[in-house]
Amino acid sequence: MKSATPKVLHEICGRSLVGHVVAAARELDPHDLVVVVGHAREQVQAHLSAVDPGVRTAVQHEQNGTGHAVRMALEELGGAVEGTVVVVCGDTPLLTAQTLSALVATHDADGNAVTVLTAEVPDSTGYGRIVRDVESGAVKAIVEHKDATDAQRAIREINSGVFAFDGALLADALGKVRTDNSQGEEYLTDVLGILREAGHRVGASVGKDHREILGINNRVQLAEARALLNARLLERAMLGGVTVVDPGSTFVDVTVGFGQDALIHPGTQLLGDTYVGEGAEVGPNTRLRDTRVGAGARVDNTVADGAVIGEFASVGPFAYLRPGTSLGAKAKAGTYVEMKNASIGEGTKVPHLSYVGDATIGEYTNIGAASVFVNYDGEHKHHTTVGSHCKTGSDNMFVAPVTIGDGAYTAAGSVITKDVPPGALAVARGQQRNIEGWVARKRPGSAAAQAAASAVPTDSDAH
Numbered sequence: 001m002k003s004a005t006p007k008v009l010h011e012i013c014g015r016s017l018v019g020h021v022v023a024a025a026r027e028l029d030p031h032d033l034v035v036v037v038g039h040a041r042e043q044v045q046a047h048l049s050a051v052d053p054g055v056r057t058a059v060q061h062e063q064n065g066t067g068h069a070v071r072m073a074l075e076e077l078g079g080a081v082e083g084t085v086v087v088v089c090g091d092t093p094l095l096t097a098q099t100l101s102a103l104v105a106t107h108d109a110d111g112n113a114v115t116v117l118t119a120e121v122p123d124s125t126g127y128g129r130i131v132r133d134v135e136s137g138a139v140k141a142i143v144e145h146k147d148a149t150d151a152q153r154a155i156r157e158i159n160s161g162v163f164a165f166d167g168a169l170l171a172d173a174l175g176k177v178r179t180d181n182s183q184g185e186e187y188l189t190d191v192l193g194i195l196r197e198a199g200h201r202v203g204a205s206v207g208k209d210h211r212e213i214l215g216i217n218n219r220v221q222l223a224e225a226r227a228l229l230n231a232r233l234l235e236r237a238m239l240g241g242v243t244v245v246d247p248g249s250t251f252v253d254v255t256v257g258f259g260q261d262a263l264i265h266p267g268t269q270l271l272g273d274t275y276v277g278e279g280a281e282v283g284p285n286t287r288l289r290d291t292r293v294g295a296g297a298r299v300d301n302t303v304a305d306g307a308v309i310g311e312f313a314s315v316g317p318f319a320y321l322r323p324g325t326s327l328g329a330k331a332k333a334g335t336y337v338e339m340k341n342a343s344i345g346e347g348t349k350v351p352h353l354s355y356v357g358d359a360t361i362g363e364y365t366n367i368g369a370a371s372v373f374v375n376y377d378g379e380h381k382h383h384t385t386v387g388s389h390c391k392t393g394s395d396n397m398f399v400a401p402v403t404i405g406d407g408a409y410t411a412a413g414s415v416i417t418k419d420v421p422p423g424a425l426a427v428a429r430g431q432q433r434n435i436e437g438w439v440a441r442k443r444p445g446s447a448a449a450q451a452a453a454s455a456v457p458t459d460s461d462a463h
Contacts, residue, residue, distance in 0.1 A: 001219060006040040008090045009047055010216070012226040013233065014253025014271060017216055018044065019051045020093035020229075023254075026052065027097035028086065028104065034076050035090065036060050036069045065185025066161070067177045074171055081167035084108070087188065089161040091216045093225055094232075099207055100162070106205040107164035113200035114170070114192055116142065117162035119210035127158035128189055130204065139202045142189035146182045157206075159189060160213035164205075169195060229254075242276075245283075259295060277311070291321070294329065307339075310346070328363070342373075345388060357381075358400065362388030368412065369394040387422065 001007045008018035015023065018035065025033055033052070037044045038060040048055045058076035060069050070087055074080070084104060088095065099117065107115035116139060118130050128142045129152045142159045143152050173194040177186045196202045207213060216222050233254060234247045242258045244250050246266035257275040265283030270276065274288045277295040282288065284301065291304040294311035302316040306323030309315055314332045324341035327333060331344045334351035342356045345363035350356055352369035358381050359373045365386055373384045374397050382400035386392070390404055393412030404410065405422030414428040439449050 001217075001222075006043055007216065008044060010222055012093055012222060013229045013251075014255050015093070016047060016051070017093045018048070018090045020254075021088055021090055021095060022048070022052050022055060024095050024097045024100060025086070025088060028100055030086070031083070032056060032077055032081075034058050034073045036073050038063050038069075065179075065183065066188035067174055067186030067190065070170070070188055071174050071186070074174070080171035083167055085165045085167045085170055087161075087163045087165065089215060092161070092213055093216065094212045094214055094229055095162065096212060099212055102207075103162065103164050103205045106203065110203045111201060112164070112203040113166045113195045115164045115203045115205055116192065117160040117207055117213070118157050118204045119160055119207040119213050120156050121158055121210045122156075124153070124156050124158045128161075129153065129155040130157040130159060131155070132157075139192060139204050140196065141193050144181070144183075144187065144189065158213075160207065161215070162213065163188070165191070166200075169200060173198075250283075286316070359384040359386065359398075361386045362390070362406065364388060365390040366392070368392050368396055368410075371396045371398070374399045 001010060003010070009016045022033065022035065033054065034056045035048055036058045041059060045057050048057060056076060058072040060072045084107060086100065086104065103115060103117050121127065126145050128144045129148055130139060131141045131143055131152060132138060133140050145153065170191065173191040176194050177190045179186055181187060192202050211228055214221065214225060216225055230251055231247065233252050234244050234250060237252070237258050238244055240258065241260040243263045245264065249266045250264055250268050252270045253272060255273050256270045259276065259278030259280065261279045262276040263281045267285040268283035269287040271288065272290040274291050276282055276293045277297065279295055280293045280297045282293060282299045286299055286302045288299070289305045291307045291309065293299055293309045294313060296312040297309050298314050299309060300316035302319045302321065304321035307321035307325040309327050310329040310331055312330050313327045315321065315327070316335070318336050319333045320338040321333060322338070322340035325339040327344045328346035328348065330347045332349040332351060333339055333344070334349070336353045337350050338355045340357040342359045344350065344361050345365065347364040348361050350367040354367060354369065354371040356367070356373050358375040360383070361367070365388060371392060371394070375381050375384065384398045384400040384402055386404040387406035387408065389407050390409070392404070392410045393414060395413045396410055397415040399415065399417045402416055402419055404416070404420045405424065407423045408420045409425045410416055410420065411425065411427040411429065414426060416426055416428055420426040439452050443449050
């Protein structure tokens with residue numbers, strides 16, 4: 001990956017590569033879930049503890065092959081394991097729980113010692129080939145690409161690296177795996193031949209979509225997998241009743257949810273634990289992270305992070321809702337409005353060019369254009385409270401901590417530093433003073449002076 005980040009911690013659609021695999025495996029409800037770690041294991045272990053605290057880890061101190069990795073996992077579990085052991089790769093984020101369930105079902109139904117998940121691919125370069133018995137069609141062996149003959153390399157059915165094993169037989173066979181191959185490693189795939197030679201049944205479960213088993217080894221493949229998963233997520237949303245105007249420019253995470261008849265416009269990114277409610281309209285050119293959008297709300301050209309947008313509220317265009325922002329039903333955060341840690345009551349409007357930070361505003365209040373909630377004194381943040389049914393003038397500065405009572409008004413251009421009682425009008429600005437003739441005296445000959453002189457009526461004009 002040419003990255004300081006371990007490969008399996010690179011993310012697509014809101015989860016790490018290994019996080020996707022763990023999530024799919026977890027849906028099988030396994031008795032134990034073990035991840036084998038090696039390179040940068042401290043980072044990987046910390047990540048796993050955060051995303052799934054129930055995961056156990058086994059350390060592979062030396063990377064001696066896939067068979068060795070599975071031996072480390074079994075040692076973590078105390079040796080041979082009763083029941084079925086499913087082995088998956090940590091860099092296959094498109095693998096689904098449905099495919100894993102089908103693998104286990106085939107394994108159980110056929111009474112196999114081992115069942116391999118296979119797929120037919122357009123280009124099998126780099127994959128282990130499935131070699132079948134010509135007469136019975138049974139799986140004879142899996143031959144790694146580097147060890148394959150020309151005839152075997154022409155085979156399009158490949159090993160996905162995903163297996164279901166009889167636990168007891170697996171432990172015994174791993175002890176017989178040799179390292180006389182081009183890599184000098186313990187291949188897990190050799191277990192199939194060992195079990196077959198011992199008279200045990202080796203079967204296969206052919207996956208429906210070969211793209212599920214795609215592994216990630218560089219950033220080109222990472223982008224390709226992201227596009228595939230994003231398309232899958234959007235298809236699921238559209239089949240569930242969501243309108244996505246342009247899937248090619250819309251991006252969602254696996255944790256995003258939708259209500260029926262939500263409408264998503266082009267250029268929209270929905271990330272993290274975002275939910276778009278029934279009939280809500282989002283976009284174009286909007287990015288929401290960990291944000292809830294209420295039913296019927298409209299969010300246009302907006303960035304929101306950790307916000308709650310109430311039912312039938314209106315946001316944007318060109319608004320920025322930062323963490324802790326909560327808009328009540330039918331509230332408005334309008335054009336070039338920024339909010340942070342602010343609770344906005346039902347029906348309240350902040351329509352234009354304003355910053356509202358560390359504030360509580362009641363119901364059906366209107367905040368005038370170009371208003372700033374001055375919340376920071378250089379060391380500490382302070383809170384402003386504006387009551388319900390207030391009307392504040394344009395170009396107001398609310399210097400926190402300050403409270404504006406219910407039903408109060410403030411005059412345009414005011415700097416409010418003291419509490420305003422309910423129903424009062426606050427005026428906090430200097431008296432206007434006009435200095436006649438200032439331009440003519442201070443800027444003689446200027447365009448402004450000439451314009452002013454032309455505008456002053458003469459005696460002849462009076463007649």
